[in-house]
Amino acid sequence: MNRHPDFLLNEVNEPQDIKGMSLDELKQLASEMRQLVLERDSAIGGHVGPNLGAMELTIAYHYVFNSPHDKVIWDVSHQSYPHKMLTGRKLGFLDPDHYEDISGFTSPEESNHDFFEIGHTSTSIALAVGMAQARGLLKTGSKDNIVAVIGDGSLSGGLAFEGLNNAAKLNSNLIIVVNDNQMSIDENQGGLYQGLKELRDSDGQAANNIFKFMGLDYRYVKDGNDLRAMIEAFKAVKDIDHPIVLHVNTLKGKGYEPAVEAKMTYHWRAPFDLKTGRDKQAANGESYSAAILAELDKQIAAGEPVVAMNAAIPGVFDLKEFQKKHPDRYFDTGIAEQECISSAVAMAVAGARPVVFQNSTFLQRAYDQLIHDMALNDAPVVMIVRGGAIATESATHQGSFDISMISDLPNIEYLAPTNVEELISMLRWAIKQTDQPVVIRQPEKPLLHGRATQDDYSNIQYDIAHQGSEVAIMAVGDFWKLGEDVRAELKAKLNIDATLINPKSVTGIDPEVLHHLAENHDVVVTLEDGNLSGGFGETIDRYYGPKSMKVLNFGAPREFADNVPLDVLYEWYHLTPKQIVDDVEKVLHAL
Amino acid sequence: MNRHPDFLLNEVNEPQDIKGMSLDELKQLASEMRQLVLERDSAIGGHVGPNLGAMELTIAYHYVFNSPHDKVIWDVSHQSYPHKMLTGRKLGFLDPDHYEDISGFTSPEESNHDFFEIGHTSTSIALAVGMAQARGLLKTGSKDNIVAVIGDGSLSGGLAFEGLNNAAKLNSNLIIVVNDNQMSIDENQGGLYQGLKELRDSDGQAANNIFKFMGLDYRYVKDGNDLRAMIEAFKAVKDIDHPIVLHVNTLKGKGYEPAVEAKMTYHWRAPFDLKTGRDKQAANGESYSAAILAELDKQIAAGEPVVAMNAAIPGVFDLKEFQKKHPDRYFDTGIAEQECISSAVAMAVAGARPVVFQNSTFLQRAYDQLIHDMALNDAPVVMIVRGGAIATESATHQGSFDISMISDLPNIEYLAPTNVEELISMLRWAIKQTDQPVVIRQPEKPLLHGRATQDDYSNIQYDIAHQGSEVAIMAVGDFWKLGEDVRAELKAKLNIDATLINPKSVTGIDPEVLHHLAENHDVVVTLEDGNLSGGFGETIDRYYGPKSMKVLNFGAPREFADNVPLDVLYEWYHLTPKQIVDDVEKVLHAL
Incomplete structure (x- = not known):
């Protein structure tokens, strides 16, 4: 009214x-x-x-x-x-x-x-x-x-x-x-x-x-x-x-x-009370951003030449606190995403350890700097990317292109942690190593605790969180919980004890795990919170292309979605556990 | 000495x-x-x-x-x-x-x-x-x-x-x-x-x-x-x-x-004679660029509001001649690739028919404009892309990222013609339609003649140039001749009468052709002159992922190559007809 x-x-x-x-x-x-x-x-x-x-x-x-x-x-x-x-x-x-x-x-x-x-x-x-x-x-x-x-x-x-x-x-x-x-x-x-x-x-x-x-x-x-x-x-x-x-x-x-x-x-x-000025929804206590910043504090205390860089969006990563604590290590280029990446590359080449904070949708504005500056020079820039997800947002800011944008490029390792301990483990390694650019996809879903199963990510070893048979679920980053739900649904509906795998990376593959899966699995399911075109699933498709393993990819199709509620999007994109299991069942029947 | x-x-x-x-x-x-x-x-x-x-x-x-x-x-x-x-x-x-x-x-x-x-x-x-x-x-x-x-x-x-x-x-x-x-x-x-x-x-x-x-x-x-x-x-x-x-x-x-x-x-x-100033290698008579410009002349004569746009590289596309003929229809933004795409989008939305000429490697500099301006606004920009190929060039200018860069985005149709007649047919359609952005990959190999097998590309119909069995070869654009050579080698070595397909597009697929291939083929081979990660082959992999068809992708791995002779690169990347047939043979043996 x-x-x-x-x-x-x-x-x-x-x-x-x-x-x-x-x-x-x-x-x-x-x-x-x-x-x-x-x-x-x-x-x-x-x-x-x-x-x-x-x-x-x-x-x-x-x-x-x-x-x-x-x-x-x-x-x-x-x-x-x-x-x-x-x-x-x-x-x-x-x-x-x-x-x-x-x-x-x-x-x-x-x-x-x-x-x-x-x-x-x-x-x-x-x-x-x-x-x-x-x-x-x-x-x-x-x-x-x-x-x-x-x-x-x-x-x-x-x-x-x-x-x-x-x-x-x-x-x-x-x-x-x-x-x-x-x-x-x-x-x-x-x-x-x-x-x-x-x-x-x-x-x-x-x-x-x-x-x-x-x-x-x-x-x-x-x-x-x-x-x-x-x-x-x-x-x-x-x-x-x-x-x-x-x-x-x-x-x-x-x-x-x-x-x-x-x-x-x-x-x-975000929604706020007009009288008090307070947010209507209180922020959660624990956050991935806070954990990242705490780790940077530690690295700085330990003498690492870490700097934090961003292009006009410190609020997205709670960087104002970092700026207060470390004013000489904080760089905001203003709205100048290209400058942010290129100057980070130079800092890395010169021996500093730049950690770039960027949104997926704005990182698109520095694609050539990712290729021509960062990847080509193999500069050990560390980057945290937010918003790489299928989300309820304006189509103008759709962030689901990141896996294709980053993982298809040479030299860059793009890691997708499934919980906060793994995220910090990856960040620690990324800062320590100086061999290559490392990008870490910050999860957007409610914070999960877990553990890191390796501490050196120069050779990615897929983590087989549960060893089962028939169906193997590869759940990337934020879709880890979806992977667990799909496993539960496969058990409940088809009495299948599915294998559940955390691939950790959307760039490197673990050929040994993929090879051995063939021994007692017929179907591999990939779950990624992003676009399918050029995504992680297709990398797995390509590996299994000449082999008899069946592969089913779940993610977003090649389209824009404008402010669509997440449950509706998931339904459209066949991303509910029930839909996924139905699709798997069809493939199993056809075997 | x-x-x-x-x-x-x-x-x-x-x-x-x-x-x-x-x-x-x-x-x-x-x-x-x-x-x-x-x-x-x-x-x-x-x-x-x-x-x-x-x-x-x-x-x-x-x-x-x-x-x-x-x-x-x-x-x-x-x-x-x-x-x-x-x-x-x-x-x-x-x-x-x-x-x-x-x-x-x-x-x-x-x-x-x-x-x-x-x-x-x-x-x-x-x-x-x-x-x-x-x-x-x-x-x-x-x-x-x-x-x-x-x-x-x-x-x-x-x-x-x-x-x-x-x-x-x-x-x-x-x-x-x-x-x-x-x-x-x-x-x-x-x-x-x-x-x-x-x-x-x-x-x-x-x-x-x-x-x-x-x-x-x-x-x-x-x-x-x-x-x-x-x-x-x-x-x-x-x-x-x-x-x-x-x-x-x-x-x-x-x-x-x-x-x-x-x-x-x-x-x-290019190499030239210091005394006469002449190029050492004379330009060939026929060229794809000349054919494109002749078609633009026709369209302009027919009253189409066509304009040619580029960002500081008219020489790459022989555009100086166009500029002389049509000074009011020629726009060079200088070295400003973002401006070139964004202003082309606006011209298209306002009713003109901009044809953008760009190199693959420089187009990287306008990736966000491809997404946020061109694709999101579904602006009927026409674009000709050169240098999308595995080539002997400086790694700084590696152009082989284009298929992943463009084809993974919504709304854009990325066409890959195999000969000059097909190229012109595609260009004609691209200018005529106003539904979406259309990008055309200009071939870089010696000019081929052939024919167009459709004149409306709004629904891509793969052209089955030769109907065979067992193995189907999908040869994209510039790799058409390689496809023919692989077909000949399969016949010579394995006595296989392979099917040869021109997919025309690296974005849309033709599900009907792909579906029917399963009736009498065991293996599909994709050949693309570009990077495999995020490329055309993976799109085919994803389609066949849940099916029993075996798919083998040929293209470039995720790496930079710096001034490597083409024959060496092809050998490295398994792109000779002999290597490809050897790889196919292994898959056939494992069936």
Whole structure:
């Protein structure tokens, strides 16, 4: 039910509807929409600060421009909630029953005011350049404005720079709004931000101006949260016949003091109590991240030249505590994933022991650095990867590509621990050895205890946790418990005493174990929490290809899944113990 | 045999040996070394212009600094020939018998004056930052200088910008030499080059300075081919206690007029006649590239909004001719592979029909754009990929990762034509359809004629070119001829009339053909010109995993190969018809 039938926003069905409003009414809209951002985010989680800060910018945009004839591309698009409220999707914010109907990012499926599905940073200028080039070619005759809105944090990503460089070649309309809130996800990193500060401090007048250096026109807005000023600024650049940067100074979290005070906490928040500010779901005591950081402390105490590196996401790995304890050993490259991997490679080659913390989905942005820098130079970088899993998440951030991305490359060992003791054992070895890059897949499911069955992983020995017959289950990493459940179900339904194996690695295989399995097994089942194409299962398929062993692979098909509940996904992908055993039974029957 | 026993260079065994030389002697060295670059490149091919232009810079570097205590990182490292001549590897240039001993890029295996294997652009600053960070941590007490040498062309790659941004955070020695020769591989692209020109035109005095904007110190050298000036400049920055950019103006191709006149031709050249300037090996008449461009001309004539896009490598695809004919439909993003894909995605979404031309090895630099931009948005980009093959090349440019990189992603159709008619048929369909991204793997082996067996590839139908029994050979793309040879060998040696199949696609499978093969075949052989991990063969393995069909995959293992002759590689990888048939025979015997 609409919680706010009295809101002025109810009268807005499309952007057209705000064009007749007075400044006071627009300000009221801003106030209502801020409240809606907070209500929805506190209920289901979401981006807080980026949306609060971009409120006036968004209202002014739709007041001045004619969407979707004029086209706006929101970088990352985590700040697009106000845009959604004004473009026919207000119910997704007014009515808690419809909160989940609306994604957290722009989506052409939701609205013709959105042009791309976007969730990663730094792409908006490149996309806008492409749209402007197409406009030039297709000669629609229309003079539609093309607008990219990019945050100062996103500017540190190399693609943003590539975009600026190519934007300057255009001889037609392109408006690049640099939404400068002096923050990235965490603090901004790098020299760029000194230059931007000088521009702000000089009210945009400083002679040294990176945008002008690159041949772009430039205009500055001192207070991007002043609705009148934003409207005037947009009016001034509308229909401009060349590319221009509109540098807008805004306040991240504007209008909600806790979000202004704690900008990193409120960049994105899980459901929280609006009054107390506390998380609704308390964090668990034990975590894989904490165990990793405790081990790094130990290694540092023992004299190892360990450093922790990340690209703008310290919060994902609880690295702020590490930073406090070891400020000279903490490196955050900002949103610059390529830089993070390449500089880690150099640190490793120079004798330090870099431990890189990265999300699977963002690691995609440094694929060539994995190949050309890390693997080719066989640099002993240690890396912890999170989010390598089949998960309920936005398709923009789907992390299930990691096994194919990493394990198909030469020289890299990609380890998948099944419990915290094994994880730490692997980490300890990874830091100690200097022969090769080692990546460790941090489990995402509730923490399990167990034990490590080797302490040197240079030769992977599969652990046969239970020796049975007929069917052998190879359960990778996070799917260890699924492996145990499948074993139980095979016993219950078919009275099969299946073998259960922990392969530990998704790169190296253990040919001896695989060879001997043939003696008293007919079927091998692989379970991996990731994509099947290019995954671990196919490595096993290839080994058994010329042999008589039957192999069944379970994982995700080659597709995107957008915010699908995990139980639904598992059902779709045949990942419940019952479905798996049914599939095994069919193969056994056909023998 | 040493062709120049009289050269002064013969006295240089390590950089130390030039420190006592007079300016005249150093100039003589430069002259000799230019001659050696030309002699070697004309004999075996190699980078010409980059090495000629960086001659004085390199001699001055080794005259002033103490390598390898001081460390220089050459961006791309295609300009490292002079460096190699001065660091113990002169025989690789003086003696034709030893030309092939020395690779075209820096190599730690060759010399302790090289720190990384490098062949892609824009990485040097990130690597230098990592080395400087490690120096700070490891506190060796030594004040070694760390120097990155990066060309102006490489600066357009986003990673270079990420590097500059992070370099500014250092509080210690780092010298970034921007070797500005006003060229990329082809012409420079983008606004950045206007800014650099203003810096050159003002003798480095312009108030607008991107390097200073980012908080970096800056110094300009007007003539980087003036040995004395370069020595003075290096002396002035040696042991500096903070990061500085040394902006050096040089002439690409300096000292060899043809290379100065035709900078693109002489960026890299295949073996050529030094007197006439002509290629030693004449180009073949027919080429896949020419056929593709002819088809684009047709499509444009027919009114299709086709555009051709590339990232700084028009020469690889003969695109300069296209550019002349269709200047408004030609887009070169410069060295900016991410920008190239993202802007192509936007053009496709906006209704144009972008055809992207990319090398497999450079496409790695836009992996996230393939996933997050192209695949997720299901944008009907058409892409031609070259270099997807097992090849004799530098490991830095190994192109054999493409099938895993592309075919494991959702929504993308990756087609592998076996002959020119099929290639054009696929291209025609790819441009016509607007449902999904389509990538076409351009064959690298001598051109074959044949025919297309379908004209709509939205449902892939494997072509059974020959229906036999017992063994079915699935030969992908460029390995078509190998498939025919294996068929002949199976007949000759085992009297088996094998089935020969063209699968056309490395993504979609044809389940009907695969299902019916089981009726009268025991073994399926897959042949792919690329890596096995994550490749096409494993897709077939997975299909047959639960079935009784035996599958044997042939392709490359998970490793790098550096400049290995193709016949040797094929022998190593069991890719000769005889080896393949031997392997098949073993499986047949075990049945």
